[in-house]
Amino acid sequence: MTELERPLDVVILAAGQGTRMKSALPKVLHPVAGRPMVAWAVKAAQELGARRVVVVTGHGAEQVEAALQAPGVAFARQHGQLGTGHAFLAGAEALDADGEADVLVLYGDTPLLRPETLRELLADHRAHASAFTILTGELPDATGYGRIIRDASGNVERIVEQKAATPQEQAVREFNSGVYVMDARAPELARRITNDNAAGEYYLTDLLALYRREGAAVRAFKLADPDEVMGANDRPGLAEAEAILRRRINLAHMRAGVTLPAPDTVYIEDTVVLGRDVTLEPGVILRGQTRVADGVTVGAYSLLSDTVLESGVTVRAHSVLEGAQVGEGSDVGPFARLRPGTVLEEGVHIGNFVETKNAQLAAGVKAGHLAYLGDVEIGAETNVGAGTIVANYDGVNKHRSRVGAGVFIGSNSTLIAPRVVGDAAFVAAGSAVHEDVPEGAMAVARGKQRTLEGWSRRYWGGMREQVGRKLPWLAGWLERQG
Incomplete structure (x- = not known):
């Protein structure tokens, strides 16, 4: 030898x-x-x-x-x-x-x-x-x-x-x-x-x-x-070692084809894998077993942990993704949260202030605003209206729901799990759905509107003194009403 x-x-x-x-x-x-x-x-x-x-x-x-x-x-x-x-x-x-x-x-x-x-x-x-x-x-x-x-x-x-x-x-x-x-x-x-x-x-x-x-x-x-x-023997030493390693890691990624417009602000753990032509905007944090494919953009101040992004994905600013998988060409955010168990297939749109947990969304699903989708499967090309909630917890147990393909869920609706909504079904805005919805059906689950003329004048007029002290604008309106 x-x-x-x-x-x-x-x-x-x-x-x-x-x-x-x-x-x-x-x-x-x-x-x-x-x-x-x-x-x-x-x-x-x-x-x-x-x-x-x-x-x-x-x-x-x-x-x-x-x-x-x-x-x-x-x-x-x-x-x-x-x-x-x-x-x-x-x-x-x-x-x-x-x-x-x-x-x-x-x-x-x-x-x-x-x-x-x-x-x-x-x-x-x-x-x-x-x-x-x-x-x-x-x-x-x-x-x-x-x-x-x-x-x-x-x-x-x-x-x-x-x-x-x-x-x-x-x-x-x-x-x-x-x-x-x-x-x-x-x-x-x-x-x-x-x-x-x-x-x-x-x-x-x-x-x-x-x-x-x-x-x-x-x-x-x-x-x-x-x-x-250099040894890291105390907290300042730990921070100094962290800064040196972060610069090394960022430099290696930039040399391999990743764009970091403000590298000193970006934190990438050593376990993260990045493809070519990835752009990480200022303030991005990537942790754990995160995998990012070619051509992805991650917006400013977003945090990704143990998350997989396929090619062409856009994550907009201030989004948090943990244990999620995001399919090719999908976009997420701004201000979205994808929690563990979230799987988005190709071309899914998750908009601002949408939260998902243990949710599987098929290709082309859109949830643009202010929704919570927990413990649910949603079929292809379904549209989830603003303010929709999948109420998956009954106070003791979590329950899973299934929404078919091509479904339209109106704004401010609640699906009370466990629910099944069939393909091509409609849920009217403001509905609290507590029964399954068959394929092609429309569910309307809300009270009939009643309009009571003059109600405000009678109600607030009886509280005129308190209104005058706390709500002067309303007191003025009452005066104008005579």
């Missing part, structure tokens, strides 16, 4: 409590651009083709493990917070002991590290037959980081922590990121790490000295962008 053919195992350290986050949620589960922080490390490991990924858990272990369940991901628990060396050893014990794989160490709180950078690190490690390669960076002021100390020939000699560094060492700008690639000896050498230090902890950095003692080649691979290893 050549250097380049060796398999890769990845250990992700994610056991810390993260007290600076001040949260009941484990630090590594705080979301960044649509994924828990630790899931970014898992994703990077998978993109590298890792043979095995082991996540070391500790604080909130059950929650972390539940969030990361996936093929090829295993877990090892660190019992007691005894340092990074102790955490790594817990993970290393779960690796296959075949003596072949390189071992990469990542962290659950560094979501900005690009898979491309890790590929370059791994390639450098293997091309130089290194046994231990450190990912380093350079900052004008590296305060807080361990420093990389090199010998006169430029070879890595040791890592010195900030609190143990001399003034001369503190002036060194090259810092240790904590990310390492090691050969298959790493688990065995890690067992030799001691806690003979002021903190009484087992430091993973001590592996460097152990490798050098073995006469092994040690290298440093320097990052082009030191921000990639």
